[in-house]
Amino acid sequence: MTDITVLNSKFEKAGSLSTEISLSADTVSVPAVHQIVKALLASRRQGNACTKTRGNVRGGGAKPFKQKGTGRARQGSTRSPLMVGGGTAFGPQTRDFTQKVNKKMMLKALQSVLADKLQSGKLTVVESLESDGKTKNMFKTLNERNLLPGLVVTESKDSKAVLAAKNIKTAKAMGVEGFSVYEAVKFENLVIEKAALEQLLNRLV
Numbered sequence: 001m002t003d004i005t006v007l008n009s010k011f012e013k014a015g016s017l018s019t020e021i022s023l024s025a026d027t028v029s030v031p032a033v034h035q036i037v038k039a040l041l042a043s044r045r046q047g048n049a050c051t052k053t054r055g056n057v058r059g060g061g062a063k064p065f066k067q068k069g070t071g072r073a074r075q076g077s078t079r080s081p082l083m084v085g086g087g088t089a090f091g092p093q094t095r096d097f098t099q100k101v102n103k104k105m106m107l108k109a110l111q112s113v114l115a116d117k118l119q120s121g122k123l124t125v126v127e128s129l130e131s132d133g134k135t136k137n138m139f140k141t142l143n144e145r146n147l148l149p150g151l152v153v154t155e156s157k158d159s160k161a162v163l164a165a166k167n168i169k170t171a172k173a174m175g176v177e178g179f180s181v182y183e184a185v186k187f188e189n190l191v192i193e194k195a196a197l198e199q200l201l202n203r204l205v
Contacts, residue, residue, distance in 0.1 A: 001019070002018070002020075002022060002118075004016060004017045004018075004118065004123070004125055004197070005017075006126070007125065007126050007127070008127050009126065009127060009128055011126065011145055017194060017197065019201050021111065021201050021205070023114055023115040023118050023119075025119045027111055027112065027115045028112045028119070029109070029111075029112045030112070032105050032108040033109045033112050033113060033181060035101070035105060035109070036101060036106060036109040036182070037185060039098075039099040039100075039101045040180070040181070040182045041182070042098065045097040047095045047097050050091075050092065050093055050094045051088040051093070052088060052091075053089075054077065054081060054087030057086060058079075059078060060079030063075070063077070064076075064077070106181075107203060109181045110179075110181060110200065110204065113184045113185060114200065114201075117190045122188060122190060124147060124191045125192055125193075125197055126192070126193055126194065127193070128193055128194075128195075129152065129154055129161040129193055130161075131159070131164045132164070135164050135165070135166070135167045137164065138164035138165050139168050142165075142191070147191055148170045148171055149170040149171060149188050150170070150189035150190065150191050151172050152173040152192075153174060153193065153197075154174075154175055154176065154192075154193050154196055157175025157177065159173075162175065172187065176196035176200060179196075
């Protein structure tokens with residue numbers, strides 16, 4: 001059983017959230033988080049660099065010059081990597097950098113991130129993040145409470161809080177459906193709405 005303090009929209013204590021999911025320090029798995037972050041960054045690589053080998057270059061059917069008598073090294077094709085206009089030897093080819101990640105490892109990384117934020121006092125749970133959509137006011141709200149740099153997670157990606165935090169250099173906002181372990185690791189503080197946190201905890205059940 002884990003109890004998490006919940007604040008109201010004015011960031012004053014309003015209650016607590018109890019969950020059967022263990023968020024103790026013992027549940028933090030650094031290898032799992034590392035693997036998920038590594039896989040996510042790898043999947044962002046395009047891998048579309050491609051060079052033509054001697055088999056892809058047009059031409060090269062005729063022997064460039066006779067085998068003997070020229071004083072030059074023998075050549076059998078004008079498209080050899082040794083010839084001007086020839087193919088590339090051992091050049092980069094199109095490839096997919098995506099790494100397969102097991103569902104259990106993904107959930108373990110999610111649990112580890114939440115547990116780490118909670119144990120280090122960097123997890124702030126709010127009943128609802130009220131915002132008028134103004135970046136200036138959102139920055140003031142987060143900065144006054146030392147919640148920057150921070151990741152803001154709301155129940156819906158269409159929330160005004162997401163819009164307000166969009167242009168803050170030291171913050172990022174997203175809906176819970178787009179929650180990323182990498183982004184949670186990247187930012188020191190995690191500010192999350194109660195309903196959004198409940199959705200994340202339900203994934204771990």
